[in-house]
Amino acid sequence: MHGWIILDKPLGLGSTQGVSAVKRALREGGYGRYKVGHGGTLDPRATGVLPIAVGEATKLAGRMLDSDKIYDFTIRFGRETDTLDLEGQVIAESEVCPSPAEVEKILPRFTGPIDQVPPAYSALKVDGERAYDLARKGAEVTLASRAVTIRALALRDSAPDSATLTARVSKGTYIRSLARDIAHALGTVGHVTMLRRVKAGPFTLDSAISLDKLADAAKGQRLEDCLLPLRAGLDDIPALSLTPDQAGLLRQGQKLVGIAAVDGQHFALDGDTPVALVEVSDGDVRVVRGFNL
Numbered sequence: 001m002h003g004w005i006i007l008d009k010p011l012g013l014g015s016t017q018g019v020s021a022v023k024r025a026l027r028e029g030g031y032g033r034y035k036v037g038h039g040g041t042l043d044p045r046a047t048g049v050l051p052i053a054v055g056e057a058t059k060l061a062g063r064m065l066d067s068d069k070i071y072d073f074t075i076r077f078g079r080e081t082d083t084l085d086l087e088g089q090v091i092a093e094s095e096v097c098p099s100p101a102e103v104e105k106i107l108p109r110f111t112g113p114i115d116q117v118p119p120a121y122s123a124l125k126v127d128g129e130r131a132y133d134l135a136r137k138g139a140e141v142t143l144a145s146r147a148v149t150i151r152a153l154a155l156r157d158s159a160p161d162s163a164t165l166t167a168r169v170s171k172g173t174y175i176r177s178l179a180r181d182i183a184h185a186l187g188t189v190g191h192v193t194m195l196r197r198v199k200a201g202p203f204t205l206d207s208a209i210s211l212d213k214l215a216d217a218a219k220g221q222r223l224e225d226c227l228l229p230l231r232a233g234l235d236d237i238p239a240l241s242l243t244p245d246q247a248g249l250l251r252q253g254q255k256l257v258g259i260a261a262v263d264g265q266h267f268a269l270d271g272d273t274p275v276a277l278v279e280v281s282d283g284d285v286r287v288v289r290g291f292n293l
Contacts, residue, residue, distance in 0.1 A: 001031050002055035002293060004039075008208035009050040009197075015041045021211055022052045023024035035186035039064030040171075040200050041123065045085050046071075049208055051233070056291045060233045060277070066171050067201030068151060073192055074164040075179040080189035082135070083121040084176035088191070096188035106185050107153045107165075114285075115145045116177045148173040162193065202235045203228075206245040230274050230291065231267060240266035240278065240285070247275045256285035261273040 007018050007203040015038045035058045039051035048071075053061045067109045098106075118124055120141040121132045133143050149170040157164040167178065176192050183190030197278030198205055209217075209226055213262050217223045231239075238261075246256055246271035261280045265288065277289040 001026065001034055001224065001227060002291075003057050004232055005052045005054060005214070005223075005226055006207055006208045006209050006228065007048055007050040007052055007214070008205060009042055010211060011047050012044055013211075014044050015050060018042075018050050018052060019107065020155065021128075021214060024056065025214050025223055026054070029216075029218035029221050029223045031223060036256075037061045038068065040067075042197055043085075043195065044271060045087060045192075046175075046195040046197060048206045049200045049203055049205060050197075051200055051203050052235070054227065055230075056274070056293060057230045057233060057290065059289045060230070064201050064233060064276075067172060068168055069173070069197055069201075070166065070168045071175050072164065072166050072194070072196045072198055073175050073179060074150060074162055074194040075183060075190040076162045076193045077183060077186075077188050077190045078125065079191060080180065080183070081191045082118050082159035083191075084180050085192045085195070086120070094188040096186070097161050097178070097184040098163075098188060098189050100163065102154060102186060103158065103163045103165075103182075104155050106182060107155065107255045110178065110182060111150050111153045113147060113149050113215075115147055117145045119176050119180075122174065133273060138210050146172060147184075150178070165196070166198075168199075194262045202232065207232075234267045237265050237267055237277075238262075240268045240280070242268055242270050242275060244270055247268075247273075250278070250285070250287055251275050255286065255287075258283050259285050261285070 005022055007104050019036050019038050034055045037053050037058045051064055063140055075246045075279050079090050080092040082091050120135045124131045128256050131141050136254050152168040154166050156166050179192045264280050274291045276287045278285050279288050
């Protein structure tokens with residue numbers, strides 16, 4: 001049980017609760033104890049792709065955090081809330097409802113490298129406390145702007161008072177902040193009413209399962225049917241086949257020399273067995289993350 005379980009996270013569930021659900025499934029299915037972690041926080045008010053790393057795949061969770069994400073989201077114009085979503089209190093109102101053409105015209109301004117101020121209701125820490133905890137106490141939360149990249153942004157659908165968009169974004173991007181800033185640029189206010197992550201790194205909704213399916217698989221001791229291989233988290237890098245002797249050297253922490261492979265990261269394999277995520281430079285191979293398999 002070393003690999004990935006991709007949850008289609010339901011509304012209201014936190015990312016850590018998703019991790020707990022997989023731990024519970026492993027336990028109830030009699031699979032034993034494994035390390036479990038998630039590959040990128042997803043807001044409780046959001047649904048969609050939540051990669052859960054199991055066993056040795058947890059060594060790749062940090063790499064997943066750095067990956068691009070794709071979201072579908074709906075902005076409802078006319079009201080801004082303090083949380084920038086449906087849960088918050090209304091703090092500003094406007095009668096301006098932009099047309100689809102006006103929305104599309106503004107999108108290039110938010111495509112590429114941009115600066116954005118995260119929501120006050122976020123998990124970022126301020127003086128050792130979570131921003132959302134301070135905000136709930138009524139404290140004024142001021143967060144510094146951060147540089148993020150919106151790699152693609154497109155209008156999918158529209159209604160008289162709303163617009164649904166798809167965004168491919170870099171790590172650290174807050175969709176609620178993006179929605180707020182788009183509304184402001186259109187001379188109005190708005191908040192997010194729907195947020196769904198449709199892709200995280202290489203993982204899409206096609207491989208995602210519901211909590212009910214997870215629980216059923218655990219009860220039937222078929223959880224391995226839901227497990228994607230460790231390799232699935234590295235499908236964007238080439239494989240590097242090793243001899244048993246070469247694999248043994250890497251497992252001992254030694255570097256390989258004179259290997260004919262292009263520079264960059266590779267997924268090193270001994271037959272079908274994952275050995276390590278490695279970095280190749282001028283024929284030298286060094287371990288970035290080793291797998292105990």
